Amino acid sequence: MKRCYAIVWFFAAMLMVCSTGWNLLPFSVAAVGPPAAGKNATDKDNGALFTAFVSVLRNPRCMNCHSSGDFPRQGDDSHPHTMNVKRGPTGFGLTAEHCSTCHQDHNLAGAHLPPGAPGWRLPPPSMPMIWQGLTDAQICESIKDPKQNRGRNLDQLVEHLTEDKLVMWGWNPGEGRTPIPMPHAEFLAKVKQWQAAGAPCPTT
Ligand code: HEC
Numbered sequence: 001m002k003r004c005y006a007i008v009w010f011f012a013a014m015l016m017v018c019s020t021g022w023n024l025l026p027f028s029v030a031a032v033g034p035p036a037a038g039k040n041a042t043d044k045d046n047g048a049l050f051t052a053f054v055s056v057l058r059n060p061r062c063m064n065c066h067s068s069g070d071f072p073r074q075g076d077d078s079h080p081h082t083m084n085v086k087r088g089p090t091g092f093g094l095t096a097e098h099c100s101t102c103h104q105d106h107n108l109a110g111a112h113l114p115p116g117a118p119g120w121r122l123p124p125p126s127m128p129m130i131w132q133g134l135t136d137a138q139i140c141e142s143i144k145d146p147k148q149n150r151g152r153n154l155d156q157l158v159e160h161l162t163e164d165k166l167v168m169w170g171w172n173p174g175e176g177r178t179p180i181p182m183p184h185a186e187f188l189a190k191v192k193q194w195q196a197a198g199a200p201c202p203t204t
């Protein structure tokens with residue numbers, strides 16, 4: 001009879017384990033969260049620290065001055081600048097139509113009026129700093145290359161990326177234009193993390 005009780009208890013215990021087990025399952029699955037979380041932290045060898053902020057460089061607010069061709073672009077669709085505006089011999093436009101004819105050192109109020117920041121211009125034709133059409137790896141190599149970034153070392157590059165007036169303009173682009181969506185503080189933190197790790201680039 002004792003043995004019989006023991007068997008009954010055993011099955012009762014098994015039943016409890018199983019049922020609580022099944023009950024807990026949905027909670028534990030939910031707690032794990034999306035499977036891709038944390039990928040960036042482990043993947044830095046393949047340039048994940050760079051790709052974490054490359055979306056900023058690819059944003060039209062930056063690309064419109066870092067795009068292919070000898071002219072700036074406009075809008076979220078990056079159409080060629082109207083009025084046949086050209087890069088010109090130094091990036092400041094053609095002599096007859098300098099950028100500063102229309103662009104001042106600040107945004108003009110009102111939709112479709114020229115945006116502005118100090119030194120508004122394109123990079124010069126001798127070093128055009130074109131990123132359009134490049135892979136993430138190529139953009140990374142290009143901005144680090146002193147032959148393509150006007151002799152900047154890593155510290156100077158990071159300073160430019162995080163403080164330059166034309167770069168900062170992307171977060172305050174004037175009426176009717178979409179600012180860069182990643183908060184500036186987050187961009188700054190990501191660039192510094194990349195710098196601290198030795199500025200690794202993606203391999204592909
Ligand atoms: C004749 C006036 C004029 C000249 C000259 C001019 N621009 Fe513009 N530019 C404008 C106006 C106006 C806008 C705004 C258009 C709008 O918002 O619809 C604009 C917009 C832009 C934008 C778009 C910003 C964005 O992200 O949408 C860029 C970039 C730009 N200009 C660069 C330049 C550069 C660089 C030069 C000189 C090489 C230059 N512009 C010369 C009038 C001019």
Ligand code: HEC
Nearest residue numbers: 057061062065120121122123129142143149150166167170
């Ligand atoms: C109005 C045009 C304009 C806009 C907008 C602009 N840039 Fe530039 N950018 C330039 C010019 C001109 C230079 C060259 C400056 C120099 O060499 O002193 C440059 C240089 C750079 C460089 C260093 C050279 C290189 O390619 O390594 C970086 C990095 C850069 N820009 C990042 C950005 C980022 C990020 C944004 C957007 C948040 C941006 N720029 C928006 C005109 C622009």
